[in-house]
Amino acid sequence: MQLTDAQRRDWLRLIRADGIGPRTFRTLINRFGGAGAALEALPSLTGRGGKRVVPPSRGEAEAEIAAAARLGGRFVALGEAAYPKLLQAADAAPPLLCLRGDPALLARPCIALVGSRNASAAGLAITERLAHGLGEAGFVVVSGLARGIDARAHRAALGAGTAAVLAGGHDRIYPANHAPLVDAILEAGGAVLAEMPMGWEPRGRDFPRRNRIISGLSYGTVVVEAARRSGSLITARFALEQGREVFAVPGSPLDPRAEGTNDLIRQGATLVAEVAHVVEAIAPLLERGDFAQGGPLALHRPDLADAPIFWDELDMENGPIPAETAEPPEPADDRARLVALLSPTPIATDELARAAGLSVRVVQTTLLELELDGRIERHGSGTVSLVG
Numbered sequence: 001m002q003l004t005d006a007q008r009r010d011w012l013r014l015i016r017a018d019g020i021g022p023r024t025f026r027t028l029i030n031r032f033g034g035a036g037a038a039l040e041a042l043p044s045l046t047g048r049g050g051k052r053v054v055p056p057s058r059g060e061a062e063a064e065i066a067a068a069a070r071l072g073g074r075f076v077a078l079g080e081a082a083y084p085k086l087l088q089a090a091d092a093a094p095p096l097l098c099l100r101g102d103p104a105l106l107a108r109p110c111i112a113l114v115g116s117r118n119a120s121a122a123g124l125a126i127t128e129r130l131a132h133g134l135g136e137a138g139f140v141v142v143s144g145l146a147r148g149i150d151a152r153a154h155r156a157a158l159g160a161g162t163a164a165v166l167a168g169g170h171d172r173i174y175p176a177n178h179a180p181l182v183d184a185i186l187e188a189g190g191a192v193l194a195e196m197p198m199g200w201e202p203r204g205r206d207f208p209r210r211n212r213i214i215s216g217l218s219y220g221t222v223v224v225e226a227a228r229r230s231g232s233l234i235t236a237r238f239a240l241e242q243g244r245e246v247f248a249v250p251g252s253p254l255d256p257r258a259e260g261t262n263d264l265i266r267q268g269a270t271l272v273a274e275v276a277h278v279v280e281a282i283a284p285l286l287e288r289g290d291f292a293q294g295g296p297l298a299l300h301r302p303d304l305a306d307a308p309i310f311w312d313e314l315d316m317e318n319g320p321i322p323a324e325t326a327e328p329p330e331p332a333d334d335r336a337r338l339v340a341l342l343s344p345t346p347i348a349t350d351e352l353a354r355a356a357g358l359s360v361r362v363v364q365t366t367l368l369e370l371e372l373d374g375r376i377e378r379h380g381s382g383t384v385s386l387v388g
Helices: 005-016 022-032 035-044 058-070 103-107 121-136 149-156 176-187 206-216 231-241 256-266 275-288 307-312 334-341 349-356 360-372
Strands: 073-077 096-101 110-114 140-143 162-166 191-194 220-223 245-248 376-378 383-386
Touching (some): 005 022, 022 035, 103 191, 121 140, 121 149, 121 275, 162 206, 220 231, 245 256, 334 349, 334 360
Parallel strands (some): 110 140, 220 245
16 A cells, blocks of 8 residues: 555544544544545544544644654555554554654564663663664664663664654654754664654653554563563553563562563563573564564454553643653762662672763762762672662
8 A cells, every 4th residue: 555645644634633543543444435535524523522523634734744854754654565564463553653764674573672761770781782682683673762771772772773662743852862862863774753743742641652652563572670660561561462572681679670570570471681582582473474474463453451541532731741751850969870770780880880971980989988878789790789
């Protein structure tokens, strides 16, 4: 399938209409035979509470297409050759994606790598190792551009290929200080995708929407660090419901950032300590051609019981991002930064310095203060860990 410019504009108008999500979109297309006919029928339809469903005007849709083009973006429709095949097999796949970068990248096998925004230095180190190794094994690393694990995964995979999925519009990078990372991804031949409109500031529900795209693009999702109430666990849940593989990196039982990952392993996720553990599990899927060639998992897409919470209403009046989904503030000083990065898992001093962006001398001085306060414990080979 290849849409004409007029059809693409109609698709955009239909999916941007308030109250129409991916499933409603499919229902309308199937019922009326196309987006143009569905738009003509909208005046006779009502949304929740009897509210009329009003789509954007042709001019508004054309303005959004032009705004995306100025940033180097284009809208790719479900069913078109450039649309990622794995995502097409996922439940509630976005009818339209605004894509910047190389669409051919998303035709390669992808692995999602996600985790805590308040990541430990140990978590960042294993993320970098996994991202490098997955790239060398031929995989594209997919993540959500968040602080912590996501950002480290993108940076470590720049040379081999990485794709970032945005929670807001392409002109509303979140967090804003990751705009240079988006530029680096694009300059390195990567891809950046967004489902939400240009100008859209991400709200609380937009992060789960983004997460189901991250898992949907990927043969499997690797969770590095996640507390029990973590958005990364939502990504893992979507991966399971999409029939994809779920992997988790184990962590210390004393570290709250490992509670979610350890629970995933206990519930049956594949334990990951090195890249080979991921590659060995994914290799049979690649050999069979599942997902990408419309394999069996594409034919048995599970329904998500709470899908209306995420997709059936796109309420522009939703208010600010709730505290639990907003990016946490950066630690105010060197000591607080190091404490945030430390965990019960021993980490080398030079790795800690690199994660904190501090000189080794400053780190050693601060560690001495923490040791005198009884906050850290020293181990062999120059490693340290947090006490308690």
